[in-house]
Amino acid sequence: MYIIVGLGNPGKKYENTRHNAGFDAIDKFADENGIKIDKLKHKALIGEGRIGSEKVILVKPQTYMNLSGESVLSVSQFYKVESENIVVLYDDIDLDIGKLRIRKKGSAGSHNGMKSIIKCLGTEDFPRVRIGISRPPEGWDLADYVLSKVSKEQEKDMLEGIDKAVKTIKEIVSSGLDLAMNKYNG
Structure with missing residues (x-):
């Protein structure tokens, strides 16, 4: 189970903002795989489905970014899933x-959602x-930038990134993390 x-x-x-790239990828994955994300549990919107023989739980924390770890911890404890199967x-x-950029583990960097998850999971x-959104242009406040919508000029690249993220998830679940990293990193 993943x-x-x-x-x-x-x-x-916040819909379709740069900071919601993770939500956008989960929504597209759910649509492509016939999974409804319609249960509100564990401070998250959740959907359950299968990819081949593997059960997947799709999670969109509703805690706002900085408290995402509360939701992830609750879901992982409820389903008794080890951290290596939480993507x-x-x-x-x-x-x-x-x-x-696909990684097996690592620090949170400057991402507050990841800081919260690492703190709550303890690992x-x-x-x-990681789905690239680029750095803010000179003079932009970081918070304003990540909460802004992607420009028309960048929309195609962003959608391609979301598509690759969806393919990556499917590859991780069906073939494993190493194969997904070899195929989609970069």
Whole structure:
């Protein structure tokens, strides 16, 4: 069993913003695999489904980004899933827009959602799929930038990144993390 977590902020105000790349990837994955994300449990919207013979739990924490770990901890304890089977998708300013970086473990960097998850789980040892959103232009406040919508010029690259993230999740679940990393990193 895998728990697949997409990070973002709930509410219309935050839809399709850079910071909601994780939510967007989870939604697209759910649509492509016929999984409804419609249960409100563990401070999250949750959907359950299968990819081949593997059960997947899709999670969109509703705690707002900075408290995402509360939701992830609750879900992981309820389903009794080890950290190596918890995959987190989130936005990353250190990657060009639409690029992916898949890792088995690592620090939170400057990402508050990841800081919360690492603190609550008590480990950095869980896979993550970072979706590039690029750095803010000169003079932009970081918070304003990540909470802004992608420009028309960058929309195609962002959608390609979301598509690659969806393929990565499927590859992780069906073939394993190492194969997914070899196929989609970069």
